[in-house]
Amino acid sequence: MPRRIAVVGAGLAAVSTCDALRARGYDGELVLYSAEHGLPYDRPPLSKDVLLGKARREDVSLRPEQWYEGQRIELRDGTSVRTIRPGEGGVELADGSVAGADRVVLATGGTPRPLPVPGGDDPAVHLLRTWEDAERLRERLLPGAAVTVVGAGLIGAETAAVAVALGCRVTLVDPVAVPLAGVVGDHLAGVLHRRHAEEGIEVITAGVERIERRAGQLVVRLAGREEGVVADTVVAGIGIRPAVELAQGAGLHVDNGVVVRVGQRTSHPNVFAVGDVARLDGHPVRHEHWEAAQRGGEAAASGLLGLTVPEVGAPWFWSDRYGVRLEAVGSMADAERVVLRGERMAFGLRGDRVVAAAGIDRGRDVKVARRIIDRGIEVDAGRLVDGGDLRSVLR
Ligand SMILES: Cc1cc2nc3c(=O)[nH]c(=O)nc-3n(C[C@H](O)[C@H](O)[C@H](O)COP(=O)(O)OP(=O)(O)OC[C@H]3O[C@@H](n4cnc5c(N)ncnc54)[C@H](O)[C@@H]3O)c2cc1C
Numbered sequence: 001m002p003r004r005i006a007v008v009g010a011g012l013a014a015v016s017t018c019d020a021l022r023a024r025g026y027d028g029e030l031v032l033y034s035a036e037h038g039l040p041y042d043r044p045p046l047s048k049d050v051l052l053g054k055a056r057r058e059d060v061s062l063r064p065e066q067w068y069e070g071q072r073i074e075l076r077d078g079t080s081v082r083t084i085r086p087g088e089g090g091v092e093l094a095d096g097s098v099a100g101a102d103r104v105v106l107a108t109g110g111t112p113r114p115l116p117v118p119g120g121d122d123p124a125v126h127l128l129r130t131w132e133d134a135e136r137l138r139e140r141l142l143p144g145a146a147v148t149v150v151g152a153g154l155i156g157a158e159t160a161a162v163a164v165a166l167g168c169r170v171t172l173v174d175p176v177a178v179p180l181a182g183v184v185g186d187h188l189a190g191v192l193h194r195r196h197a198e199e200g201i202e203v204i205t206a207g208v209e210r211i212e213r214r215a216g217q218l219v220v221r222l223a224g225r226e227e228g229v230v231a232d233t234v235v236a237g238i239g240i241r242p243a244v245e246l247a248q249g250a251g252l253h254v255d256n257g258v259v260v261r262v263g264q265r266t267s268h269p270n271v272f273a274v275g276d277v278a279r280l281d282g283h284p285v286r287h288e289h290w291e292a293a294q295r296g297g298e299a300a301a302s303g304l305l306g307l308t309v310p311e312v313g314a315p316w317f318w319s320d321r322y323g324v325r326l327e328a329v330g331s332m333a334d335a336e337r338v339v340l341r342g343e344r345m346a347f348g349l350r351g352d353r354v355v356a357a358a359g360i361d362r363g364r365d366v367k368v369a370r371r372i373i374d375r376g377i378e379v380d381a382g383r384l385v386d387g388g389d390l391r392s393v394l395r
Pocket of ligand 1: 008009010011012013014033034035036042043044045046047079080081082107108109110128129130155243246274275276277287288289290291293316317318319320
């Protein structure tokens with residue numbers, strides 16, 4: 001049993017790890033190092049209710065302050081870890097001091113990719129990852145403001161939807177004609193993407209070449225188009241880079257994230273990794289989603305305590321825009337074909353097995369689909385397509 005565990009990062013994956021450690025009977029010391037200030041908070045509301053001005057910081061806290069005290073978790077906010085020294089049993093903090101720890105959990109998440117073009121680092125080009133990012137951006141989303149969102153994936157699409165709801169004049173730019181097709185299938189991705197134009201957004205399929213300043217505004221220059229897009233504010237939602245520096249510094253196996261095995265174990269026996277920063281060995285992608293961070297924490301707690309690690313099943317996420325909810329489970333990339341159940345639900349099949357499903361406002365069907373995927377049930381595609389009760393497939 002470890003005596004002192006240091007958890008680096010204080011997002012959902014870190015808090016979930018601490019929660020699960022105590023729930024599984026861990027009685028030793030638990031220290032949570034957070035580079036950010038204040039209580040750990042949830043990120044999904046940042047691109048939804050926080051930008052809309054409907055949620056305050058205290059509304060998005062992951063746990064109340066007393067919880068940390070009650071669970072005997074030492075929360076060291078505003079404290080960055082500079083290096084981890086798993087062989088010597090400790091972590092080095094940004095002020096140069098060294099703190100002991102016989103196990104380290106890396107829950108460092110990721111940082112948004114800046115726009116990799118000239119002018120991409122202009123202060124009027126916003127990224128969205130932290131509470132401060134959301135606050136800064138919210139101040140810019142004023143009625144009538146010209147806002148260009150680059151990247152029409154999950155966060156870009158949500159931000160565009162919020163901006164148009166707040167009365168901004170929004171342009172959405174992506175080099176891919178139908179973003180998210182690889183995640184939810186062509187049909188659903190098309191339905192989702194067309195909705196932007198239906199809501200009054202100008203949608204442009206093009207890559208950004210550079211960003212110029214002109215008379216207090218920005219001009220977004222696009223490949224293959226003479227005319228630039230003039231904007232007061234640009235938001236880039238083009239993905240994140242996993243924060244792997246500490247793992248690299250300690251010589252851990254890093255390859256598109258910190259590579260982990262069952263129980264979130266890294267290549268060093270004293271180090272575990274969870275959440276957006278971790279990639280499960282043998283899986284091509286990191287699951288940068290809320291539930292993966294939550295479940296990763298539970299798996300890490302079991303791994304740290306030498307307990308049986310719960311099965312995680314297919315990854316799931318949701319995304320909200322224009323009052324509708326997209327949910328997806330499994331991996332559409334593994335599907336050989338996609339079949340539709342009405343206009344708003346798609347299943348990805350490999351042979352006779354369902355490997356992925358996605359739905360727009362189809363939460364109940366996605367839940368059933370998840371059980372079908374997790375149980376590996378073979379199914380006749382006709383039963384997915386017809387309008388009958390999907391639960392019959394489970395029987
Ligand atoms: C705007 C937004 C909207 C989202 N919406 C959805 C959604 O609708 N649905 C969904 O499924 N998922 C959504 N997600 C994704 C989900 O929130 C993330 O997958 C989840 O927050 C990942 O948690 P994490 O703990 O791994 O990382 P993070 O939440 O990024 O936490 C990592 C923390 O570690 C800290 N840190 C890093 N390095 C150090 C260091 N050296 N020392 C100390 N601290 C350090 C960072 O400052 C940060 O606070 C959204 C994410 C964002 C940003």
